[in-house]
Amino acid sequence: MSIRIGILGYGNLGRGVESAIKQSEDMELVAVFTRRDPSSLKINTESAKVLSTSELDHMENDIDVLVICGGSATDLPEMTPKYAAKYNVIDSFDTHAKIPEHFKNVDDAAKNAGKIGIISCGWDPGMFSLNRLYAMSILPEGKDYTFWGKGVSQGHSDAVRRIDGVKDCRQYTIPVEASVEKVRSGSNPELTTRDKHVRECFVVAEDGADKAAIENAIKTMPNYFADYDTTVHFITEEEMARDHSGLPHGGSVIYTGKTGDNNKNTHVIEYKLTLDSNPEFTGSVLIAYSRAAYRMNKEGMKGAKTVFDIAPAYLSPLSGDEIRAHYL
Amino acid sequence: MSIRIGILGYGNLGRGVESAIKQSEDMELVAVFTRRDPSSLKINTESAKVLSTSELDHMENDIDVLVICGGSATDLPEMTPKYAAKYNVIDSFDTHAKIPEHFKNVDDAAKNAGKIGIISCGWDPGMFSLNRLYAMSILPEGKDYTFWGKGVSQGHSDAVRRIDGVKDCRQYTIPVEASVEKVRSGSNPELTTRDKHVRECFVVAEDGADKAAIENAIKTMPNYFADYDTTVHFITEEEMARDHSGLPHGGSVIYTGKTGDNNKNTHVIEYKLTLDSNPEFTGSVLIAYSRAAYRMNKEGMKGAKTVFDIAPAYLSPLSGDEIRAHYL
Numbered sequence: 001m002s003i004r005i006g007i008l009g010y011g012n013l014g015r016g017v018e019s020a021i022k023q024s025e026d027m028e029l030v031a032v033f034t035r036r037d038p039s040s041l042k043i044n045t046e047s048a049k050v051l052s053t054s055e056l057d058h059m060e061n062d063i064d065v066l067v068i069c070g071g072s073a074t075d076l077p078e079m080t081p082k083y084a085a086k087y088n089v090i091d092s093f094d095t096h097a098k099i100p101e102h103f104k105n106v107d108d109a110a111k112n113a114g115k116i117g118i119i120s121c122g123w124d125p126g127m128f129s130l131n132r133l134y135a136m137s138i139l140p141e142g143k144d145y146t147f148w149g150k151g152v153s154q155g156h157s158d159a160v161r162r163i164d165g166v167k168d169c170r171q172y173t174i175p176v177e178a179s180v181e182k183v184r185s186g187s188n189p190e191l192t193t194r195d196k197h198v199r200e201c202f203v204v205a206e207d208g209a210d211k212a213a214i215e216n217a218i219k220t221m222p223n224y225f226a227d228y229d230t231t232v233h234f235i236t237e238e239e240m241a242r243d244h245s246g247l248p249h250g251g252s253v254i255y256t257g258k259t260g261d262n263n264k265n266t267h268v269i270e271y272k273l274t275l276d277s278n279p280e281f282t283g284s285v286l287i288a289y290s291r292a293a294y295r296m297n298k299e300g301m302k303g304a305k306t307v308f309d310i311a312p313a314y315l316s317p318l319s320g321d322e323i324r325a326h327y328l
Numbered sequence: 329m330s331i332r333i334g335i336l337g338y339g340n341l342g343r344g345v346e347s348a349i350k351q352s353e354d355m356e357l358v359a360v361f362t363r364r365d366p367s368s369l370k371i372n373t374e375s376a377k378v379l380s381t382s383e384l385d386h387m388e389n390d391i392d393v394l395v396i397c398g399g400s401a402t403d404l405p406e407m408t409p410k411y412a413a414k415y416n417v418i419d420s421f422d423t424h425a426k427i428p429e430h431f432k433n434v435d436d437a438a439k440n441a442g443k444i445g446i447i448s449c450g451w452d453p454g455m456f457s458l459n460r461l462y463a464m465s466i467l468p469e470g471k472d473y474t475f476w477g478k479g480v481s482q483g484h485s486d487a488v489r490r491i492d493g494v495k496d497c498r499q500y501t502i503p504v505e506a507s508v509e510k511v512r513s514g515s516n517p518e519l520t521t522r523d524k525h526v527r528e529c530f531v532v533a534e535d536g537a538d539k540a541a542i543e544n545a546i547k548t549m550p551n552y553f554a555d556y557d558t559t560v561h562f563i564t565e566e567e568m569a570r571d572h573s574g575l576p577h578g579g580s581v582i583y584t585g586k587t588g589d590n591n592k593n594t595h596v597i598e599y600k601l602t603l604d605s606n607p608e609f610t611g612s613v614l615i616a617y618s619r620a621a622y623r624m625n626k627e628g629m630k631g632a633k634t635v636f637d638i639a640p641a642y643l644s645p646l647s648g649d650e651i652r653a654h655y656l
Contacts, residue, residue, distance in 0.1 A: 016587075019587055019588055023469055099653070120656055127462070130462075130640055132655045133640050133643070136644070137640070138609075138612045140645075259347055259348065259605060265605040266604050267602065267608075268600075269601055270599070271597075271598070271599050273596070273597055273598075274512075274595065276587075276592075276594050276595060277588060277595075280595075281595050284466045284467055284587060306656055308640050308648070308652070308655075309640075309641050311638055312636050312637075315461070316464070320637070323461055324636070325428060327464065328424070328448055328453045328457045
């Protein structure tokens with residue numbers, strides 16, 4: 001029998017999750033749940049329904065895992081604990097400072113309901129976190145570096161769009177290759193914010209807008225751009241549609257550690273992602289961990305979990321014998 | 329209270345494990361066990377004993393985890409099940425075809441004794457296996473490539489040493505960078521054995537030996553060298569001692585997977601190790617997983633395990649709250 005998945009929220013991430021389910025023979029999409037008018041939504045899975053979120057009040061027997069694709073600012077802190085009281089759930093909550101509180105809320109709800117609630121799953125937090133933990137556990141005398149990009153930052157793109165005279169923007173975060181190389185060499189450099197990443201903005205300005213003022217507003221924007229070397233390019237709407245429609249991303253976690261007499265030996269561990277589609281990759285991670293949520297719950301486990309708490313074997317549809325034979 | 333470790337076997341790997349214990353504040357080395365005369369062995373930990381393996385018959389109350397540092401050909405198939413009947417154990421068994429049988433033997437012994445037996449732990453099998461499994465679980469439509477090196481292969485070095493007229497040899501396995509780049513590009517190339525790695529031998533010949541004959545014997549040796557492009561350099565004993573005393577190794581697991589409509593999006597996941605000391609890194613992995621063995625057994629788990637079966641949180645000495653706060 002298939003693992004029956006529900007998707008709550010159908011933006012880029014929801015569509016990425018839907019795409020991942022199609023690649024998973026042991027899973028089926030039951031329904032997409034939306035706060036919009038369900039009749040207004042066209043999804044890519046013929047066999048699945050589009051339903052109003054209110055239907056989630058009574059579908060406990062139809063859904064094995066609910067993948068919650070909402071925003072971390074306001075959606076997930078409310079939704080994930082709420083639905084963990086009825087369903088195995090998973091989210092990609094990424095507001096770092098609030099993870100302890102979110103974990104506690106989901107843990108209470110899920111334990112009470114006898115369900116699993118996986119939080120903060122994706123690639124960062126997610127696969128990058130795993131690689132930081134594995135590396136520091138193996139080499140306790142070491143240091144980790146995370147570089148992001150080259151990739152589109154939705155938050156930074158939105159910040160530029162709010163500037164007067166800006167019609168559209170795509171912002172790329174780009175690691176400074178010379179700094180990445182320094183880290184790879186094992187030299188443990190001290191790097192400032194400016195040393196690690198540059199930012200590149202492609203902006204469509206409104207007719208007659210003051211481009212110099214826009215460029216200045218971007219480059220001096222606190223938190224988002226002021227601490228970085230930023231490049232601004234003005235382009236046409238046609239160029240935006242033609243050259244910047246994708247959502248690539250990626251980055252690397254590099255850990256350097258020392259061992260041996262007088263710490264004479266250096267080891268470098270690098271985990272690197274190069275992703276054509278951030279939401280499709282994140283959706284694929286969520287679906288692999290949804291399988292884990294289902295299987296762990298079947299074994300009687302409950303409560304909030306993160307990628308740290310989940311044995312890798314739970315992610316694979318193959319048996320223990322098969323993974324030992326083919327992947328060990 | 330510290331986790332009390334015993335090391336069985338004191339070659340390069342045993343010393344690497346000893347070195348890793350010194351970096352772990354929650355662990356102490358109780359004793360090194362040897363089949364040699366214990367009085368002949370000088371170890372690097374003053375507080376630890378050197379004992380004969382026969383003492384393991386009665387030290388169940390003194391050792392929490394026994395790290396078995398023996399060879400995969402004959403030592404581990406016998407030792408690991410034997411000691412799993414009394415101790416939590418861990419080994420780095422790497423004879424791939426015999427893993428199912430070894431797993432079964434250790435599982436039977438460990439379950440019967442209520443102990444944990446972790447097998448095939450290190451970096452390959454070990455961390456590389458984990459990365460293959462995570463990647464294929466996230467992106468089911470993909471392909472994995474493993475490259476080894478640049479690093480010293482002990483097996484190949486030994487094979488050359490057995491040739492007539494050879495006094496010493498160090499063999500380096502080196503990935504073909506052009507092939508690594510092809511894989512990184514996401515083009516999913518078909519690669520032969522010769523495409524993936526080259527082999528480089530540094531040989532000290534005996535006085536008056538026929539160097540042309542040695543070089544020919546190396547390059548035509550079946551399994552070890554015949555399928556590779558191999559370079560042979562003759563050097564002096566002084567050069568060997570000066571330039572080739574280390575045991576560096578490493579390599580990378582590169583996985584390329586597709587997602588989206590018509591699989592239009594490509595993702596590349598790369599995990600890369602660059603290790604100054606293969607035995608010290610492997611020893612560090614064994615010690616992190618020894619911590620897991622101890623903690624899982626404390627929670628009542630038993631039987632054979634591999635890296636696939638172990639939730640990452642068990643590897644860290646930090647609490648769940650701490651790792652969520654600092655590494656997620």
